[in-house]
Amino acid sequence: MPLTISCAGDAEFAARIRDVLAESGMEVSIAEDEVEAQEEDDDDGNNNRQAKDLVKRYVASVGGGHSVIEFGDVLVVGIRSEPEALGLYVCDQCGFQGVSQEGIDEHKKLHGGYLFMPAFL
Numbered sequence: 001m002p003l004t005i006s007c008a009g010d011a012e013f014a015a016r017i018r019d020v021l022a023e024s025g026m027e028v029s030i031a032e033d034e035v036e037a038q039e040e041d042d043d044d045g046n047n048n049r050q051a052k053d054l055v056k057r058y059v060a061s062v063g064g065g066h067s068v069i070e071f072g073d074v075l076v077v078g079i080r081s082e083p084e085a086l087g088l089y090v091c092d093q094c095g096f097q098g099v100s101q102e103g104i105d106e107h108k109k110l111h112g113g114y115l116f117m118p119a120f121l
């Protein structure tokens, strides 16, 4: 089974992970934000251990809120941080997230006189 590393839309980060794995001699392919690495099976059947280890160590060395979540032979690399740190704007009434303050202002009109609209959560 090849190991899939999904970088949640970050093709640039995926390319860096591809380079890290390729440098260790693994067979690696990349499609946009997804990297696939094939490594020889271990004698004990613990597949992809080296590739997973390399990815985790690389992501940890990068820091910046990057984290790895493991689902079997899939690693999902994401950035764990507050919406504000991602450049998102947040409605202070319901937590709705938008990419601009204008969007939030428009969104707030939908609240009308209501303080809380679960439909927009």
Ligand SMILES: [Zn+2]
Pocket (backbone or CB within 6 Å): 091, 092, 093, 094, 095, 096, 107, 108, 111, 120
């Ligand atoms: Zn709102």
